[in-house]
Amino acid sequence: MTKQVQAGHRLGAVLAATAALGLGALRSEASAPVSPTGLVSARSQSGQFMVYAGRSPGSIPPILEVAKSQGYVQLEPTLVAVSCERIKQILLRELDATAPWRGTIYLALYPARSASDTITITAERFTTGWQYKLDMPDVVERTRYVRSIVQMLLTEMANRKARAHAAEIPLWLSEGFTQLLLDSSAEEIILAPPTESARGVSLSATQSNARRSTLTEQVQKKLRGRSPLSFDDLSWPAEDQLSGDAGDLYSGSAQLFVGELLRMPDGRANLRAMLDRLPQYLNWQFAFLEAFRVHFGRALDVEKWWALSRAQVNARDPTQTWPLEESWQKLDQSIHFAIQVRTGTNELPLHASVSLQTIIREWDPMRQTPALQGVLRDLELLGLRMAPELIGLVQDYHGVIATYLQQRDRSGAVLPFVRKASRRRAAEAAVQQLDALDARRQALRPAPKPIDAASPAETPATPR
Numbered sequence: 001m002t003k004q005v006q007a008g009h010r011l012g013a014v015l016a017a018t019a020a021l022g023l024g025a026l027r028s029e030a031s032a033p034v035s036p037t038g039l040v041s042a043r044s045q046s047g048q049f050m051v052y053a054g055r056s057p058g059s060i061p062p063i064l065e066v067a068k069s070q071g072y073v074q075l076e077p078t079l080v081a082v083s084c085e086r087i088k089q090i091l092l093r094e095l096d097a098t099a100p101w102r103g104t105i106y107l108a109l110y111p112a113r114s115a116s117d118t119i120t121i122t123a124e125r126f127t128t129g130w131q132y133k134l135d136m137p138d139v140v141e142r143t144r145y146v147r148s149i150v151q152m153l154l155t156e157m158a159n160r161k162a163r164a165h166a167a168e169i170p171l172w173l174s175e176g177f178t179q180l181l182l183d184s185s186a187e188e189i190i191l192a193p194p195t196e197s198a199r200g201v202s203l204s205a206t207q208s209n210a211r212r213s214t215l216t217e218q219v220q221k222k223l224r225g226r227s228p229l230s231f232d233d234l235s236w237p238a239e240d241q242l243s244g245d246a247g248d249l250y251s252g253s254a255q256l257f258v259g260e261l262l263r264m265p266d267g268r269a270n271l272r273a274m275l276d277r278l279p280q281y282l283n284w285q286f287a288f289l290e291a292f293r294v295h296f297g298r299a300l301d302v303e304k305w306w307a308l309s310r311a312q313v314n315a316r317d318p319t320q321t322w323p324l325e326e327s328w329q330k331l332d333q334s335i336h337f338a339i340q341v342r343t344g345t346n347e348l349p350l351h352a353s354v355s356l357q358t359i360i361r362e363w364d365p366m367r368q369t370p371a372l373q374g375v376l377r378d379l380e381l382l383g384l385r386m387a388p389e390l391i392g393l394v395q396d397y398h399g400v401i402a403t404y405l406q407q408r409d410r411s412g413a414v415l416p417f418v419r420k421a422s423r424r425r426a427a428e429a430a431v432q433q434l435d436a437l438d439a440r441r442q443a444l445r446p447a448p449k450p451i452d453a454a455s456p457a458e459t460p461a462t463p464r
Helices: 024-026 075-094 142-161 171-189 215-221 231-235 244-261 267-280 284-292 299-314 324-332 354-361 365-381 387-408 416-443
Strands: 004-006 014-016 040-043 047-053 073-074 104-110 119-126 129-137 139-141 196-200 201-203 334-343 350-355
Touching: 004 171, 040 075, 047 075, 073 416, 075 104, 075 142, 075 171, 075 231, 104 142, 104 324, 119 142, 129 139, 129 142, 129 196, 129 354, 139 142, 142 171, 142 267, 171 215, 171 231, 171 284, 171 350, 215 244, 215 299, 215 324, 215 387, 231 299, 244 299, 244 324, 267 284, 267 354, 299 387, 324 334, 324 365, 324 387, 334 354, 354 416, 365 387, 387 416
Parallel strands: 047 104, 104 129
Antiparallel strands: 004 014, 004 119, 040 047, 073 139, 119 129, 196 201, 334 350
């Protein structure tokens, strides 16, 4: 069975049926760097990628002049083979995936003629497993190039257990990873041919920004003051949402969505589980909800969780955020629940605070629920004005507490002793994660400001 993906000038890809590939003819050429017909080939270090290219003699097409701009790259087989390996390594690192690849990917570079040349991804299942072909112009926009390789790699990962049909990769997943890789590692994964030479050595100029911006800053550049799309719009984008300014909005929203999923304590493992389950369903949402069932019971739960991240991006006005020291203090106060303690019947109550770990270990569920839900609300409000250095920590605290409440209430056990054991395991996991977050919080605590030896008010007046 064959699946074909066509990605033109618009964002994304459309799956359609296609004819057989004839990959055997390509495999016969793999041993020769240059075939008698002028076909140039290269093989990646791992052997997963086979790259072929051939340009008919004649004048250089005008599109090559566009390659000099930052938006386009001229592709050569040897550099593409290296680039694909780097994209794969960074993508696997983001997913914390270690399983070996199974499907060979053949990339055929054809002479570019326009900026909207078609990119075609084809997947075919043989008796030995899946194999893939990617037809791409040899001059292409950088984003389209990385997007196609990411889409191909995610498809290969998902199809490792596929039998009846190829997996459907949701657009937000491939687009989100594409934008994350471009913002974090563009210089490493996009290799342009040398443009200058000195004493016989070819040179290429590469600009690198030493400062790595945060996920929120990266996304805000694409959103340009607009609110991220809803989960429903990310799941089923309309045609007019995939190009121009609307395309930037979709890309930024997808990048934030995938980034927030990766930030979850078990986010990487759940995304890997989702890829494994995709071939089992015709609708990817079922695979997503099953993989993230600890966090989301239904699509509405996803929207509620996603609303917090959307609100934080909307409110990231630097003039409205607290300084780092004040942010740290407010976070410290929010994760300690205030209680009143009476030492005697006629004594005034004393104010004290308990840690989240104490609430989870020692309080019964009836007392835990309102206390922890109150902490969740406080963290959501804090996230709107937190210093950038602490935003991730706030989200991680929120994620651990929300996950604990869901696991505690979804034990599904009928027997009391089984239900009690399940809740105990959920509590132990939450306490362990909170201990780790507390250590991170202490490490981020700002150093106290030095106090002057004598302030002007304390300086004695000089006698006249």
